[in-house]
Structures are given as C-alpha cells and as structure tokens.
Amino acid sequence: MMRILEEMLSFNHEFVKKTAKRFAHNLPSKIPSRELAIFTCMDTRLVNFLLPAIGVKRGEAKVIQNAGNTLSGPLCATIRSFIVSIFELGVKEIVVIGHLDCGLSKLTYPHLVEKMISRGISPHALKMVEKELADWVDQFQDPVHNVIEVVEKIRNHPLIPKDVSVHGLMFNPYTGQLGVVIDGYDAVTDIEVVNG
Ligand code: ZN
Secondary structure (H helix, E strand, C coil): CCCHHHHHHHHHHHHHHHHHHHHHCCCCCCCCCCCEEEEEECCHHHCCCHHHHHCCCCCCEEEEEEHHHCCCCCCCHHHHHHHHHHHCCCCCEEEEEEECCCHHHHCCHHHHHHHHHHCCCCHHHHHHHHHHHHHHHHHCCCHHHHHHHHHHHHHCCCCCCCCCEEEEEEECCCCCCEEEEECHHHHHHHHHHHHC
C-alpha cells in the first residue's frame, strides 16, 4: 500500500503533466487581487469547500488557518501573517470565518493532557506551558463567540491599521451556507465618523 507521501508524489506527477501548461499561461500574482485575507479553521471539511462556497479563487486572497481560527497572543503567527498581508501585500479587508460544529469547542484541557501524556509527552514540558495551553483550550467554548472575540482583538490590535475592515462570519460545513456575525463596514464607518 502506498504511504501518503508516495501517493502525493504520484498524484503530483500526473497533475503537472496534465495542467502545467494551463497554469503557466495563467499565473496569478502573490498580491491578492481582491485585497482580502481570510482567517479560518483548519477543519478538514473546509478543504476545497469553503473557498468555492464563497467564490474565492486562486490568486484572490491570503488564507490563514489554524485550529479554531484562534488568536493565541499579541504577536502570534496569525497576527504576523496579517501584518505582512496588510503592509506588504495590500490587504484591506480581513474576514474571520468560524464554522458550526468546530472540534475545538469539544476539546478540554484535561482530555488533551491525558492524550499527550499517553503518547510520551513529558509532564515537565506540559507544566511549563500549562497556563497558556489551558487558557487557549478552555477559552474556546463556542465558535460564534470566538469569532466575535477574534474580530474585536484584530480591530483593537495596535499593529493593525483602523482602515482595515474586519468582518466576522460563520460557515456551515455541511450545507456551505455563510452567515454574517459582524459586518466590518459598519465599524469602519463608525471610525471615520469619530475621526471626522
Ligand atoms: Zn474548527
């Protein structure tokens, strides 16, 4: 039986043979043409489903993903990605997309620790990150609430300019339906009114 790496290489060989010429004539820029960054969950059900469902194609957006579309600190990898996206790649809007039935909402710190220890992770190593890890896992109770919190954190982040619209959306991974939690245009309008 082929292992995953062999499967990927074999598939890729055929893929390049069939599609290289087509892509060579249609190369998008690394600058996202819709000036958009999407921040969403790493859930497998979103693969090849979320972007087609919202009409985003290759070359149009930066896509940042992690477990539960969570922010884990003031200069976490996601914030760094936003900074590069905004200041180097012209992103003017950020869309945070949570989804129904997010696995992170069911995860608890004791359960995670039990699994990690049973796989040989050192209790000493866990002790060193206990608070950070526990806070991250236990704070995620509800995906909608998380989207609201994440949008607020991005909006209030001192390294994110106030003219960037930050939207919060929820996605149904079964039907593909999208719902608005926070319309970022309202917030930008408010800021302009306050500044004016
Ligand atoms: Zn998720």
